[in-house]
Amino acid sequence: MSAAPITRAVEPLFNGAEWDFALLKRVYGAIEDLALNDLKLDVYPNQIEIISSEQMLDAYSAHGMPLMYHHWSFGKIFAREEVSYQKGWSGLAYEIVINANPCIAYLMEENTMTMQALVMAHACFGHNHFFKNNYLFRQWTNSEAILDYLSFAKRYVSAAEEKYGAEQVEAVLDSAHAIMEQGVFRYRRPPRPSRAQREERLRKRQQYEEESFNDIWRTLPGTARDMSADAALVDEDENVGPQAPMNLPEENLIYFLEKHSPSLKNWQREILRIVRNVAQYFYPQIQTKVMNEGCATFVHHYLMNALYDRGLITEGSILEFLHSHSSVVFQPGYDDSRYYGINPYALGFAMMSDIKRISEEPTEEDREWFPEIAGKGNWREVLKHAWANYRDESFIQQFLSPKVMRDLKLFAVRDKAEDPIYTVAAIHNEPGYRRLRTTLARLYDIATHQPDIQVVGANLAGDRTLTLRHNRYRGIPLAPNSRDAVLKHVRKLWGYEVTLEEPES
């Protein structure tokens, strides 16, 4: 509904599937023009990297990050992805995008020009805008510093492997990974990693030691050289070790162990810190899957259609685009063999397209449900406001419309463990809409997937037992096998007995 009449280009930007860098730049320019001037998106500068499919597989295995410390679990992911790719079970993602400034997007060389355009619109503008503007990302991640920090982490871990042995480092990483989900701050701002300064300090310290090395000091009694080198790695001003105040209860298990474990060495604390910072960096992404993918999908859909309306891409291109777009937003029904949960692309795209519809062509129902936006025509502002200020749970609670519920034919099923039957609790009809919406929103609450586990006590004066508490969500206990395995890891990090209580209520 832009006021200016659409001017049609004489020539489309490209005709075939082939692409080269000059063409990529031209198409990028056209998309950028629309994204910034029509949709009025606000993005980080883009860094677009063309990679081969092998490199895409490499990138897959390390959380999609260009840099990551070495660990066998990434090798495991790689091995699995490789098989499923070679067998043709799954195609590779067309793109990977990294929340950093500049925003890094990977494009695969095998993509056709249409796909490259789609991917640029999707990643370089959709995801990029979301990363830059969503409150969770602004508040919890530091996009300026992440690559610096990861490169520090990688070097630190390999230096530690060299110094203390790969097995030692691996053991700490294994244990830390086991409680990675419990290694994030959920309610207060995490202390920022002082990555560059930290590394600089370490480097200077080591350089000083190398320069002033004199073998004779080694012969003095009571000098612990490696301890002094490690001391540079932890914040000198932070209290570490048993004497520090504990501030219980503590939700961030890794943080607690890093600061208060009586048995960890300083380099082990630093590795915990690395794992914790990586976990924190990815924490917003877990909470915004629907919104993030929905935003990117909505943006690419809008931009590609806008390109077509202006005659910048051919009919063939738009058909190719629609084909892959519709497979991205395909939602199989619950009884379909392809069903694997609700597709975040489908749900996000449906909701955001519906906001646009409500804003432009509302029905009576919409006026009743969304009086603030129905018929106002300002869907750009509404969407940008939503992208900036909501996460999946609150977005669904606020914006899931009856029409989307009807289109997706959503229904809620109640499952009590002791009952022999499931009960249909609500369906997509007038009495069911609100209940359905609340139920779905709650499913995107992180507490439904990740158990809430906190440190509630550490008996430092006595036998040093650490007490964890699992606050049950709707009375659901922890799965026993994995619980015991994880507790073993916590014990390793704590160094003494660890108990877990699961009060019934």
Added chain:
Amino acid sequence: MSNFIDRRLNPKGKSLANRQRFIRRARAEIKDAVQKSLKDRTVSDFAKDQKISIPTKSTKEPRFRHDNGAGGEHERVLPGNKDFVEGDQIKKPRQGDGQGRGKDAASGGDFEDDFTFTLSQDEILDIFFEDLELPNLIKTSLKEIKTFSWRRAGFTTSGAPTQINLVRTMRNSFGRRLAMKRPSEAEVEKLRQRLTQLTCGATPNAENREAIAELEEEIARLEHKRRWVPFLDPIDVRFNAFEQQPIPTSQAVMFCLMDVSGSMGEREKDLAKRFFMLLHLFLKRRYERLDIVFIRHTHDAQEVDEHTFFYSRQSGGTIVSTALEEMKKIVAERYATGEWNIYAAQASDGYTQTGDASRCVDLLNQDVMPVCQYYAYIEILDEREMEVFSSEESGAELWRAYRTVAKAWSNFATKRIAKPQDIFPVFRELFSKDAAEAKT
């Protein structure tokens, strides 16, 4: 606002380090799986990329998870409703149906599948040969070093002009010139120019003359010093130094000896072939250069090519010693022992002409074993015979004769094979590290 970077030429395999860590981690399981899968494979596809499946025991990554099957109340939202209305009741699938806990349990509970992935040929061979060692390898290669290679060994003050190290030499020269305060070319040139200015300009007067004299004297002094402190002094010169370093012999020859008389059928030959191929793969990983010599024999031995060796038929009696004679001849002609590691594998059904066995023993003791790194004798029986000869001590004439050789030589081994499944275990037994250590 944008920056395009072509990364396609960047190295791939960035996650190789992670892969190696993963394989190390799951070593025990992978090894089991490889051994199991190798049992019935033919030798020709032994060394191909291979998909293996391992239990997830050692590569499990536990996390705290809700136990969705045990207590509590869940409410799910599903898409694609067809005919349900509110209040409908759906029977739960019974527990024990195999899918009782459904997909949620698979993704959220304790349940995890076997893990399937592809191992490359090198990784398979690494794992398969991991704890196998060539017997006597170190001992002999230390003893019989015959080849040397040159390697850099720093710098010396004397050497051939072609080996001069310019960087070092000029660095020394520069340092010496600095230390001795050698006047530079530019310095002298500046004085000369001033002298020219003075002499070419106005007619010389008293003042001028004095300055000119001073300048001339200064120039002469500097020139003298320049001559006295040479630009390049012999003490500056450095040469690259090289020294000879012994390298262990890295070439080997493998002799395959086989009885091809009528008593060796297709089955026996096939078993022998598998064993030879395995030995070949194993040796190939240890030696840069590996020759193979095929010697077949009936009552008469000859060197043949591989195809003839395995597939063509020849009739006649069986005289094993002829093959040993042939081997002895070839070694003498082509493989002088100092430079070659000699391995031999002999396959036979254990029958030979009466009286020939003792001749074999003599040949082995006197001529063959002294030059061999290792000699493996594989007797191929059928399964019925295997039961009869269950003890190491009992056997046909050749077997008993060879047992005496095995007692005398630690690097002589005798084994029996009856089925394809025996080959890998027997092979591993022959080359396992412990056995190698025990023998040496």
